[in-house]
Structure formats: C-alpha cells, structure tokens
Amino acid sequence: xxxxxxxxxxxxxxNSLLCVGLDPDPAKFPAHLHGRDDAIFEFCKGIVDxxxxxxxxxxxxxxxxxxxxxxxxxxxxxAHIHEKHPGIPVILDAKRGDIGSTAEQYxxxxxxxxxxxxxxxxxxxxRDSVDPYLAxxxxxxxxxxxxxxxxxxxxQFLDVGGEKLYERVARLAAEQxxxxxxxxxxxxxxxxxxIARVREIVGDMPLLVPGIGxxxxxxxxxxxxxxxxxxxxxxxxxxxxxSSRAILYAGKDENFAAAARRVxxxxxxxxxxxx
Amino acid sequence: xxxxxxxxxxxxxxNSLLCVGLDPDPAKFPAHLHGRDDAIFEFCKGIVDxxxxxxxxxxxxxxxxxxxxxxxxxxxxxAHIHEKHPGIPVILDAKRGDIGSTAEQYxxxxxxxxxxxxxxxxxxxxRDSVDPYLAxxxxxxxxxxxxxxxxxxxxQFLDVGGEKLYERVARLAAEQxxxxxxxxxxxxxxxxxxIARVREIVGDMPLLVPGIGxxxxxxxxxxxxxxxxxxxxxxxxxxxxxSSRAILYAGKDENFAAAARRVxxxxxxxxxxxx
Numbered sequence: 001x002x003x004x005x006x007x008x009x010x011x012x013x014x015n016s017l018l019c020v021g022l023d024p025d026p027a028k029f030p031a032h033l034h035g036r037d038d039a040i041f042e043f044c045k046g047i048v049d050x051x052x053x054x055x056x057x058x059x060x061x062x063x064x065x066x067x068x069x070x071x072x073x074x075x076x077x078x079a080h081i082h083e084k085h086p087g088i089p090v091i092l093d094a095k096r097g098d099i100g101s102t103a104e105q106y107x108x109x110x111x112x113x114x115x116x117x118x119x120x121x122x123x124x125x126x127r128d129s130v131d132p133y134l135a136x137x138x139x140x141x142x143x144x145x146x147x148x149x150x151x152x153x154x155x156q157f158l159d160v161g162g163e164k165l166y167e168r169v170a171r172l173a174a175e176q177x178x179x180x181x182x183x184x185x186x187x188x189x190x191x192x193x194x195i196a197r198v199r200e201i202v203g204d205m206p207l208l209v210p211g212i213g214x215x216x217x218x219x220x221x222x223x224x225x226x227x228x229x230x231x232x233x234x235x236x237x238x239x240x241x242x243s244s245r246a247i248l249y250a251g252k253d254e255n256f257a258a259a260a261r262r263v264x265x266x267x268x269x270x271x272x273x274x275x
Numbered sequence: 276x277x278x279x280x281x282x283x284x285x286x287x288x289x290n291s292l293l294c295v296g297l298d299p300d301p302a303k304f305p306a307h308l309h310g311r312d313d314a315i316f317e318f319c320k321g322i323v324d325x326x327x328x329x330x331x332x333x334x335x336x337x338x339x340x341x342x343x344x345x346x347x348x349x350x351x352x353x354a355h356i357h358e359k360h361p362g363i364p365v366i367l368d369a370k371r372g373d374i375g376s377t378a379e380q381y382x383x384x385x386x387x388x389x390x391x392x393x394x395x396x397x398x399x400x401x402r403d404s405v406d407p408y409l410a411x412x413x414x415x416x417x418x419x420x421x422x423x424x425x426x427x428x429x430x431q432f433l434d435v436g437g438e439k440l441y442e443r444v445a446r447l448a449a450e451q452x453x454x455x456x457x458x459x460x461x462x463x464x465x466x467x468x469x470i471a472r473v474r475e476i477v478g479d480m481p482l483l484v485p486g487i488g489x490x491x492x493x494x495x496x497x498x499x500x501x502x503x504x505x506x507x508x509x510x511x512x513x514x515x516x517x518s519s520r521a522i523l524y525a526g527k528d529e530n531f532a533a534a535a536r537r538v539x540x541x542x543x544x545x546x547x548x549x550x
Contacts, residue, residue, distance in 0.1 A: 023377070063373065063380035069388060071346060095373050097397055098338065099424040102298070105338035113344060122372055124399040124419060126426025144399060149374040151401025154447065158435040165430070165440070172429065 003118050003140030004181055006089045007206055010056040011237040013087060017223070017275070018268045019208065020051050021093070021244030022060040022077070026068065028249050030256045040065065041073040043256075045080055047248060050257035051264040052085035057240050059208070061093040078115050089117035091142060091208065091240070097122030103132040111136050118142055120186060120208070123169050127177050134182050140206075141183050145169045145198060148188025148211035166194065167201060174202040184208060187226070189217025189241065196225035199238070204228045210242040212267070219267075223274035236275040243267050278393050278415030279456055281364045282481055285331040286512040288362060292498070292550070293543045294483065295326050296368070296519030297335040297352070301343065303524050305531045315340065316348040318531075320355055322523055325532035326539040327360040332515050334483070336368040353390050364392035366417060366483065366515070372397030378407040386411050393417055395461060395483070398444050402452050409457050415481075416458050420444045420473060423463025423486035442472060449477040459483055462501070464492025464516065470500035474513070479503045485517040487542070494542075498549035511550040518542055 001009070011017060024040045026033075033039040048058060058081055065074040078090050092114055096106040110119040110133070118140030121130055133141045146156055146166040156166040163171070166187075173183050187198045189211035198207065207226050211217035219241070228238030247267070251259025276284070286292060299315045301308075308314040323333060333356055340349040353365050367389055371381040385394035385408070393415030396405055408416045421431055421441040431441040438446070441462075448458050462473045464486035473482065482501050486492035494516070503513030522542070526534025 061373075061377055061380075063371075063377045063384060066346075067380040067383035067388065069346070071341075071344070095397070096338075096370070097372070097399075098336075098370050099422065102336055102338045105336075105342040108342035109338060113342065122370070122397045122399050124397050124430055125422050125424060126429030126431075128424055128426035130426075147374065147400050149400060149403055151403035151405075154401030155399055155440065155444070156401070158440070158443065160433040160435055160440070165433070165435070168433065169430070 002138055002181065003089060004206065006087065006117060007056065007140070007240070008237065010088050012234065014053055014056060015235070015272065016054055016056045016268045017237060017239045017241050017271050018055050018264060019057045019059050019091070019240035019242040020047065020055045020247055020264060021210070021242045022047065022058060023064050023244045023248065025064060030251070030253050032254055038073060040068065040070045041076050044077050046257035047260050048077070048081055048085065050261040051247065052081075052088055054261070054264045054268045055088060057089045057091055059091045059093050059242055061244070075114055082115065089140070091118045091120065091140070092116035093120045095120050095122050095144060097125050097129055099125065100128045100132055103129050107133045107136060111139050118184070120144065127172070130177055134180055137180065137182070139182065142208050143169065143173055143183060143185050145173070145185040146187045146191060146194050148190045148217065152188065167197060170198045170201040174205060178205065186210065189222045192218065192221035192225040195222060199226050199228070204238060206238060206240060208240045208242060212241055212243055219270050220274050223271055227275060241271055277413055277456065278364060279481060281362065281392060282331060282415070282515070283512065285363050287509065289328055289331060290510070290547065291329055291331045291543045292512060292514045292516050292546050293330050293539060294332045294334050294366070294515040294517040295322065295330045295522055295539060296485070296517045297322065297333060298339050298519045298523065300339060305526070305528050307529055313348060315343065315345045316351050319352050321532035322535050323352070323356055323360065325536040326522065327356075327363055329536070329539045329543045330363060332364045332366055334366045334368050334517055336519070350389060357390060364415070366393045366395065366415070367391035368395045370395050370397050370419060372400050372404055374400065375403045375407055378404050382408045382411065386414050393459070395419065402447070405452055409455055412455065412457070414457065417483050418444065418448055418458060418460050420448070420460040421462045421466060421469050423465045423492065427463065441469065442476060445473045445476040449480060453480065461485065464497045467493065467496035467500040470497060474501050474503070479513060481513060481515065483515045483517060487516055487518055494545050495549050498546055502550060516546055
C-alpha cells in the first residue's frame with residue numbers, strides 16, 4: 001500500500017484525523033520514569049498504546065531523540081508501532097533537505113533505518129532535493145509549506161509574482177513535483193485562511209497541520225478550512241491534525257497514559273464535530 | 276573564542292581557505308577497511324590526520340553517519356579533531372530547521388552532543404527557527420542561502436520585490452538576524468556571480484562554498500567573487516571552500532590518506548593563487 005492509501009485507511013478505521021506528535025522531553029516525564037535508560041521509549045510506548053485506536057498517524061520528532069543520543073529508542077518505538085498497531089502510519093518529523101546525493105542518505109535514514117512511512121522535508125533546495133525520497137514508492141514525503149511559528153512569515157509570506165512563497169511551494173508540489181502521489185504538505189493551524197488557500201491549490205493532497213493545542217490553533221476553523229470530500233458519502237478527511245504537548249503531558253504521574261488518552265479522545269471528537 | 280575568531284585563526288595558521296568535507300560512503304572505502312565496525316571513523320580519521328594542516332575547517336555531513344547508525348563514530352571523530360587538531364573548527368552539516376522549541380533540541384544535538392563549532396541551518400522557517408542556535412555564544416550558524424544543486428533555483432531564484440529570494444536571505448541575515456556576529460552563509464561555487472552578489476550584501480560574513488571538485492565549480496572565479504580583505508595587508512579570506520569527494524576518494528587503497536593529502540594540498544594551493 002502507498003502512504004496515502006495507508007493514511008486513508010487509518011482515517012476511516014479510527015474515525016480520526018488526529019496525529020499524535022511524539023516530542024519526548026524527559027524533564028516532563030512522570031517521576032517513576034526518571035533515571036531509566038529506556039525512559040524515552042517507555043514514555044512514548046505508553047502514549048502510543050493508549051492512543052493508537054484514536055489516531056490516524058504518529059509523528060515522532062527526531063530532534064528530541066537525537067539531542068539525547070536515543071536513536072535506538074526511536075528505532076524501537078517505530079518497530080513497536082508497526083508491530084502492535086499495524087496500519088497506523090509513522091511520520092518521521094525530521095525536516096531534512098539537501099542535495100540529491102545527501103538526500104539519498106537521509107532517505108536511507110528515514111525509511112530503511114527508522115522504517116518510517118513518511119518524512120517531513122524542507123523545500124528550500126528545490127525539486128532534486130525531494131526526488132530521492134520519492135524513489136521509495138510506498139513512502140510519503142511531507143513538504144514544509146506554511147509553518148506555524150512566528151518567523152514562518154519571514155520567507156513564506158514574501159510575494160513572488162502575485163502569490164506568496166508558501167502558495168508557490170504548494171503549486172510547485174501539486175503541479176510539478178507530485179508526479180507519483182506521494183507528497184503531502186505541512187500547513188500550520190495558526191493560519192486557517194492559509195490552510196484554505198493551500199487546499200484550493202492542491203486538491204486532495206494530505207495536509208499535516210501542527211499548531212493546535214499548545215500552539216493555540218482553532219480546531220473548527222482548521223477543519224473547515226482544510227477538509228476534503230465535503231460532498232462525499234464518507235466523512236471528510238484530508239488532514240492530519242497534530243497535537244503533541246497537550247496530549248503527552250496531560251498527566252504527571254503513573255497514570256500519564258490514561259490522561260493522554262482522555263485528551264486524545266476529546267481532541268479527536270472535537271475535530272470530528274466539524275467533519 | 277567565538278566561531279568567527281577560531282575560523283580566522285585557522286585561515287591564517289594553515290594559510291588555507293579549504294574546508295574538507297567528510298561524506299563517508301563505505302562503498303567507496305579502500306578494501307582493507309571493509310567489514311570493520313569502526314570503518315567510518317577510521318576512514319575519516321585517516322583523512323583528517325592527513326589534511327589537518329591544510330584545512331581551515333572540517334565539515335562532516337551527518338546524513339552519511341545517520342544512514343548507517345554511526346552517530347557514535349561521528350562523536351568520536353569530532354572529539355578526535357578537537358583533541359589532535361585544536362583550532363580547526365568543525366562545521367556539522369545537518370541543515371536543520373524547525374520551530375524554536377525543536378530547534379533548541381537540534382542545538383543540543385549539534386553543540387552539546389556532537390561538540391560541533393558550527394551547524395548548517397535552513398532559513399525557510401524564519402528568524403525564530405535560527406535564534407536557539409545563537410544562544411550558544413561561542414558557536415556559529417551557517418544559513419543556507421544559495422545552494423549549488425540544480426533545484427536550488429526553484430525557490431532561491433524567485434523574485435521577491437526586486438531581488439531574488441537568496442539575496443533576501445542574505446540581507447535578512449546581515450541586517451536583522453546576525454546581531455551577535457555568529458552567522459555565516461552557504462553559497463554554492465557553481466554560481467560565482469551570485470557569490471559576488473552575496474558578498475556585496477553581507478560585508479565580511481564568512482561564506483561556506485560547496486561545489487568545487489566533484490560538483491564542477493571554478494576555483495578562480497569563486498575566490499575572486501567571494502574573498503574579503505582585498506586591500507588588507509594580510510591575505511584575503513572570508514571563505515570556506517569545501518571539497519568532499521575529490522579529496523576523500525582520491526586514492527583507492529591503503530594509501531588513501533596520502534592521496535587525499537596530495538589533492539587537498541593542490542586544492543589549497545590552487546585557491547591561494549587567487550587570494
């Protein structure tokens with residue numbers, strides 16, 4: 001199955017557009033995990049097992065593992081997701097971007113070493129920096145388009161001949177780069193009007209939308225702006241709406257996973273109100 | 276010492292603007308290293324020890340290590356450079372780029388875990404994605420500006436109100452983001468006219484210039500376009516001109532390090548002809 005097919009099946013199976021972001025910060029872990037060598041794995045495993053039937057995807061952020069020399073725990077975590085929760089795709093949030101020969105190495109890292117189903121990629125270096133990831137036909141590539149941070153506007157909002165740079169990225173992706181249907185885009189929830197604009201440009205392409213929860217994005221506006229299939233007989237989809245911190249750190253003690261599940265369930269259902 | 280001071284001292288001490296890029300591909304290693312668990316470290320150590328007095332910096336490309344689960348060998352390599360060749364800065368070529376809270380984690384990865392002196396960063400997400408690296412006052416941040424690959428033009432060459440996007444990145448870096456003198460830029464050697472344009476915008480900011488050697492950039496044109504201090508009493512500098520594959524794979528047998536040294540020496544001296 002392609003990444004897009006896997007994702008579509010997960011949207012339907014779990015009746016969910018919620019992507020659970022895995023940004024493990026040991027300083028925020030419950031006390032019983034402190035000092036354990038495998039604390040990052042155990043924490044994330046607890047979150048994953050408690051939310052896998054509520055999510056359309058998991059998104060581990062590699063920086064949190066790399067900062068703590070914990071690539072082995074990331075490998076183990078993704079293997080655990082594939083084994084215990086098959087059908088829920090894993091997006092490795094790595095925002096890689098380099099010339100072709102180096103991008104080939106990053107593709108090996110993401111898809112062969114970590115066994116991710118998709119990887120986030122930065123478009124600044126252009127098409128040939130994206131192609132090596134597309135050489136894996138069953139994998140997805142999620143390009144940064146409009147990011148949810150304040151500085152996102154510094155370049156992405158520049159006018160490039162009658163449209164903004166992020167619109168150009170969306171158009172290049174949709175019209176030129178996505179010849180194989182493997183590409184999706186990152187569009188922050190902090191800008192619902194821009195989600196709508198991207199949706200207009202890219203048709204049914206999957207959008208990964210960070211920025212709800214801790215970053216303050218509005219769920220109703222996000223779903224209305226970005227959903228696809230508004231007139232179809234199945235529920236609207238097209239979105240992976242990411243929440244990380246609000247779910248991960250919902251609880252502070254041994255029951256952290258149950259607390260995460262409650263918030264994930266509320267978030268999934270809040271999203272579903274507007275599908 | 277700041278990164279810029281360390282680099283300036285290395286330019287002078289080794290009379291060199293040559294940056295030796297470390298992109299270790301085990302398939303290209305000499306036969307006697309095949310099958311060794313530490314082959315990546317041993318190969319790079321051979322190159323480093325043979326060229327350290329000819330280089331102004333080393334630039335390991337992290338993708339080549341990450342693709343082979345060899346972060347430990349990268350840590351050991353950088354530690355070796357600092358111990359045996361103090362004063363030669365290490366630029367971790369990682370092209371990271373993410374929102375502030377994640378960029379903090381990448382900064383820990385680059386500067387605390389790997390002990391790099393500088394890291395390459397992608398500017399697409401704007402200023403607040405760069406700031407966390409600048410929180411380390413003795414470290415450098417080398418922003419992608421104009422890259423040497425074919426697709427580099429897809430975004431970087433777009434007109435943004437009378438200048439190209441890469442010129443805007445250079446201008447933002449020089450006029451707004453570089454308040455602490457820690458920032459440098461990546462400008463590919465395949466476009467000497469654009470190196471000259473960037474130099475015009477950024478004053479004496481250090482430029483990392485990939486693209487000579489295997490990628491075909493012209494040394495004379497590169498140096499003339501990018502050098503600083505043309506009228507000073509010391510030799511012109513301002514550039515880290517990177518060569519990777521042409522040096523690393525100059526030899527194919529046990530004498531690979533001596534072969535690498537010969538090419539590094541030729542390249543350093545070819546650069547020095549035009550300073």
